[in-house]
Amino acid sequence: MANQSKRHAVVDTMLCVACGACMEVCPRGAITVWKGSYSVVDDALCIGCGLCAKECPASVIRVEDRP
Amino acid sequence: MKKSHWYNYLWIWSVVYFAMGFFHILFAWLGLISFFLPLIFAVGVGSKGFCNRYCDRGQLLRALGGQKGFSRRKDVPDWMKSKAFRYGFLAFFMAMFANMLCMTYQVYTGAAELRETVTLFWSIPVPWSFAYAGGAEPWAAQFAFGFYSMMLTSAILGILTMLAYKPRSWCVYCPMGTMTQMICRMKAGAKKESNP
Ligand code: SF4
Ligand code: SF4
Numbered sequence: 383m384a385n386q387s388k389r390h391a392v393v394d395t396m397l398c399v400a401c402g403a404c405m406e407v408c409p410r411g412a413i414t415v416w417k418g419s420y421s422v423v424d425d426a427l428c429i430g431c432g433l434c435a436k437e438c439p440a441s442v443i444r445v446e447d448r449p
Numbered sequence: 450m451k452k453s454h455w456y457n458y459l460w461i462w463s464v465v466y467f468a469m470g471f472f473h474i475l476f477a478w479l480g481l482i483s484f485f486l487p488l489i490f491a492v493g494v495g496s497k498g499f500c501n502r503y504c505d506r507g508q509l510l511r512a513l514g515g516q517k518g519f520s521r522r523k524d525v526p527d528w529m530k531s532k533a534f535r536y537g538f539l540a541f542f543m544a545m546f547a548n549m550l551c552m553t554y555q556v557y558t559g560a561a562e563l564r565e566t567v568t569l570f571w572s573i574p575v576p577w578s579f580a581y582a583g584g585a586e587p588w589a590a591q592f593a594f595g596f597y598s599m600m601l602t603s604a605i606l607g608i609l610t611m612l613a614y615k616p617r618s619w620c621v622y623c624p625m626g627t628m629t630q631m632i633c634r635m636k637a638g639a640k641k642e643s644n645p
């Protein structure tokens with residue numbers, strides 16, 4: 383990847399309710415709800431903008447520094 | 450702001466549904482659509498496609514809380530997203546649903562009389578005879594009153610938590626959402642691991 387963002391979104395899959403609210407707001411289309419179970423962020427697409435974290439009704443997304 | 454999709458307007462169905470129940474309670478039967486569709490998505494394809502896109506309730510809360518900005522946008526309390534509460538609320542809802550079917554059956558057998566009321570929060574009866582002039586099988590009307598009560602109660606709960614917390618906070622403890630996620634997780638055999 384060329385310019386990767388410093389930060390990225392991380393989902394607590396245990397507490398995710400799979401509602402898809404995050405997917406709806408992601409400007410990069412980086413989120414999918416995996417088999418109706420929990421959301422998964424495509425790390426290569428995520429720019430760490432945090433819109434998903436703001437929207438998530440369960441507040442289970444954190445924007446963290448990439449490892 | 451991302452561009453809108455057609456399904457973002459599905460909230461209109463919520464409004465139409467509740468409005469129709471004011472004029473004729475038998476329209477409440479149409480609520481079964483929002484009952485079976487999510488289950489078909491979950492059982493059929495193991496997807497939360499209904500919640501993710503096509504749920505009128507979800508879209509309504511998103512429109513009111515998100516776009517119109519009525520939501521305080523605060524985090525829900527931890528207990529609300531706990532498994533115990535979510536499964537507990539699902540169990541409670543199922544029990545109340547069974548109770549409603551039971552009442553419908555009693556009216557069917559003639560053991561009970563049709564009650565033309567909408568019951569809010571499973572306890573507050575609201576006279577609703579203005580929306581029913583008779584004509585249908587009493588049990589069919591009883592089911593309609595019961596189903597409408599359930600839909601209206603859950604909509605009010607959803608709007609209250611939309612105002613207090615995030616727009617779609619109802620989706621955290623929505624029984625349909627919890628049940629379909631449970632089905633999907635079972636189908637996917639999802640391991641209880643966290644994000645890699
Ligand atoms: S942080 Fe931004 S880009 Fe990354 S998944 Fe969330 S909404 Fe999408
Ligand atoms: S918004 Fe939150 S709870 Fe809903 S699918 Fe995304 S991460 Fe899960």
Ligand code: SF4
Pocket residue numbers: 401487499500501504505506507619620621623624625626627
């Ligand atoms: S959780 Fe309930 S209200 Fe939310 S989108 Fe799913 S079915 Fe609709």
